[in-house]
Amino acid sequence: xxxxxxxSFNYAKELDIFSKKNKLSGAISSFLGKVRDFSNLQKIDAxxxxxxxxxxxxxxxxxxxxxKTKWDIDDIIxxxxxxxxxxxxxxxxxxxxxxxxxxxxxxxxFIINWLKIKATFWKKEIGSDSTKWVKQKxxxxxxxxxxxTSF
Amino acid sequence: xxxxxxxSFNYAKELDIFSKKNKLSGAISSFLGKVRDFSNLQKIDAxxxxxxxxxxxxxxxxxxxxxKTKWDIDDIIxxxxxxxxxxxxxxxxxxxxxxxxxxxxxxxxFIINWLKIKATFWKKEIGSDSTKWVKQKxxxxxxxxxxxTSF
Amino acid sequence: MKILYxxxxxxxxxxxxxxxxxxxxxxxxxxIELLKxxxxxxxNVFSNVxxxxxxxxxxxxxxxxxxxxxxxxxxxxxxxxG
Amino acid sequence: MKILYxxxxxxxxxxxxxxxxxxxxxxxxxxIELLKxxxxxxxNVFSNVxxxxxxxxxxxxxxxxxxxxxxxxxxxxxxxxG
Numbered sequence: 506x507x508x509x510x511x512x513s514f515n516y517a518k519e520l521d522i523f524s525k526k527n528k529l530s531g532a533i534s535s536f537l538g539k540v541r542d543f544s545n546l547q548k549i550d551a552x553x554x555x556x557x558x559x560x561x562x563x564x565x566x567x568x569x570x571x572x573k574t575k576w577d578i579d580d581i582i583x584x585x586x587x588x589x590x591x592x593x594x595x596x597x598x599x600x601x602x603x604x605x606x607x608x609x610x611x612x613x614x615f616i617i618n619w620l621k622i623k624a625t626f627w628k629k630e631i632g633s634d635s636t637k638w639v640k641q642k643x644x645x646x647x648x649x650x651x652x653x654t655s656f
Numbered sequence: 657x658x659x660x661x662x663x664s665f666n667y668a669k670e671l672d673i674f675s676k677k678n679k680l681s682g683a684i685s686s687f688l689g690k691v692r693d694f695s696n697l698q699k700i701d702a703x704x705x706x707x708x709x710x711x712x713x714x715x716x717x718x719x720x721x722x723x724k725t726k727w728d729i730d731d732i733i734x735x736x737x738x739x740x741x742x743x744x745x746x747x748x749x750x751x752x753x754x755x756x757x758x759x760x761x762x763x764x765x766f767i768i769n770w771l772k773i774k775a776t777f778w779k780k781e782i783g784s785d786s787t788k789w790v791k792q793k794x795x796x797x798x799x800x801x802x803x804x805t806s807f
Numbered sequence: 808m809k810i811l812y813x814x815x816x817x818x819x820x821x822x823x824x825x826x827x828x829x830x831x832x833x834x835x836x837x838x839i840e841l842l843k844x845x846x847x848x849x850x851n852v853f854s855n856v857x858x859x860x861x862x863x864x865x866x867x868x869x870x871x872x873x874x875x876x877x878x879x880x881x882x883x884x885x886x887x888x889g
Numbered sequence: 890m891k892i893l894y895x896x897x898x899x900x901x902x903x904x905x906x907x908x909x910x911x912x913x914x915x916x917x918x919x920x921i922e923l924l925k926x927x928x929x930x931x932x933n934v935f936s937n938v939x940x941x942x943x944x945x946x947x948x949x950x951x952x953x954x955x956x957x958x959x960x961x962x963x964x965x966x967x968x969x970x971g
Contacts, residue, residue, distance in 0.1 A: 517672030524667055524688065528744040531692040534685070534764070536757060537675065538889050541682040554888065557813055557881055560865040561888075585888060593679040597889050606687065606971075607799075610765050613685070617757055617889055623867070625881075626888025627814035638815045641885035648758075689971055705970065706896055708963055711947040712970075736970060748971050757889075768971055774949075776963075777970025778896035789897045792967035 506581070507565045509556065511588040516595055523582050527602035530579045534609035535600040536617050542592045544639070547632040554587040554596070557625035561585075568619045571654055572601075575615070576608040583616065585626065615652065621645045657732070658716045660707065662739040667746055674733050678753035681730045685760035686751040687768050693743045695790070698783040705738040705747070708776035712736075719770045722805055723752075726766070727759040734767065736777065766803065772796045808876050810842075813883035816859065819852050828876060835861055835870040838880065858884055890958050892924075895965035898941065901934050910958060917943055917952040920962065940966055 508514075516537055524533055540552055569581050580602040590596060599616050603609040621641075628639040659665075667688055675684055691703050720732050731753040741747060750767050754760040772792075779790040811824045827841070839856065842849045853859070856870070862881045863872055874880060893906045909923070921938065924931045935941070938952070944963045945954055956962060 516675055517668035520671060521668030524690075528690075529693050531690055533688040533690070535688075536761065537684040537686075538757065539675075539679075539682055539684070541755065542680050555814055555817075556888070557811065557862075557865075557883065560862055560881065563865045604692065606689065606768055610687065610761075610768075614761050617761075621889045622886065624888045625813070625862075625883065625886055627884065628887045629814070638884065639887040641887050706899075707970070708893065708895055708944075708947075708965065711944055711963065714947045772971045773968065775970045776895070776944075776965065776968055778966065779969045780896070789900075789966065790969040792969050 506583070507562055507569070508582070508584040509558065509561055509565075510584070510586060513586065513590075514584050514595055514598065516598060519582065519584060519598055520600060523580070523600050523602065527580045530602035530609075531604050532606040532609040533600060533602045534606070534613045535598065536613050537595060538597040538617075540590050540592050540594050540596060544630055547630070547634070547637075549592070549630045549632045551589055551591050551631045552596075553589050553629040553631060553636075555627045555629070556585075556587045560625045564623045564625060565620065568616055568623060571619070572612040572615050575654075576603065576612050577605075578603050578608055578612055581612070581616070583620070585620075585624070587626065589631075618645070618648045618652075619654075622649050657734070658713055658720070659733070659735040660709065660712055660716075661735070661737060664737070664741075665735050665746055665749065667749060670733065670735060670749055671751060674731070674751050674753065678731045681753035681760075682755050683757040683760040684751060684753045685757070685764045686749065687764050688746060689748040689768075691741050691743050691745050691747060695781055698781070698785070700743070700781045700783045702740055702742050702782045703747075704740050704780040704782060704787075706778045706780070707736075707738045711776045715775045716771065719767055719774060722770070723763040723766050726805075727754065727763050728756075729754050729759060729763055732763070732767070734771070736771075736775070738777065740782075769796070769799045769803075770805075773800050808874060809879045810838075811879065811881040813881065815884055816852055816882050820848050832873045832875045835863070835868065835872050835874060835880065838874065839870070860885055890956060891961045892920075893961065893963040895963065897966055898934055898964050902930050914955045914957045917945070917950065917954050917956060917962065920956065921952070942967055 582600050584598040601609040601612045733751050735749040752760040752763045817823050899905050921935050
């Protein structure tokens, strides 16, 4: 399931629903990304996330399909927010249910790594002095090089 | 924090508390292990987990310390149950809060991989016909070979 | 064709989308050249395309991709979600 | 010294712990030989030590580790938690 929404989401509640839905999956791995109070550049007050709605959904579904060809996966959920988010708020949740731990751990990592490169979201940091669009990190493009995947 | 307990735990609630406690950590990764309804050997009804209490706690704390020397980590929680567990019940929860995703993803994987080899728990599968002690998997011993760690 | 702009590109050009009619199929390179003639803001944005990515109908595309009126083109910087 | 047994070893020997007094320091190998003299169950359990791990004071140890009365020794199969 892919959810792209402006409003905040409840991390615990979403995982609770996901785990109950996949009661017999032996392993559930998850990644939660939250707004930090600083970046490399400055102390920040909030962030603003813009996205290309039609493409974002399409890209995330492609990433999910790709993960499913690589690993035996029972279920996947991705929730990603856009709009203005305050410090400490949840940005993204990825959870994968599978029979064995390896599959769920690997695929959560795969999904967040590819999301960082392929999902059409853009982040702007709103600092006390200035706002600036975040630049993609070279370390993020490096992280996908290990995958034998191109899309 | 290390919790070893007989009673069940609430996955969502534990992660909710953990995330709120580490509000400014940019990344929270987690792994939940649950009782499956079958093993390689048979259809199972429940499992029984026995452990060496003093040593388990010590081993888990050593694994946590080792993870902390390897990655910049804000906080770690490990909850592991013992006693009789039914199908679908939670066995183990590992969560790591860190500034960046890499650290939390890597260390959750590190902790579960080492827990499988070093934490003194033993699982017995209770099937409809017979009960049998689970054997350690060779694939689990293989998974720790990649770490430049010995303890 | 529909052209969409995102993030700093949207901000610098000042609009998020516009419609353009072309006569024949062109490449994205050629589209960029057309856009640069529309004013200083476009010229500034597209003067250096090193940090500009584009998509055609929601697929990441190279600048030599051929496009036509029914296509939806988007220009944006490298993504930074998650 | 305190000796603990876990999992199938505990089940086969039939007790989870016992106390033994030794005269001098001995190795775990030697302890196992002592235990095998305590009866058939011990003899069966320790006849093949390939799948037996042991700890001395909560540290995984080799069978040539020297032990004394104040130590806590545990015998168990490879762990299977998580």
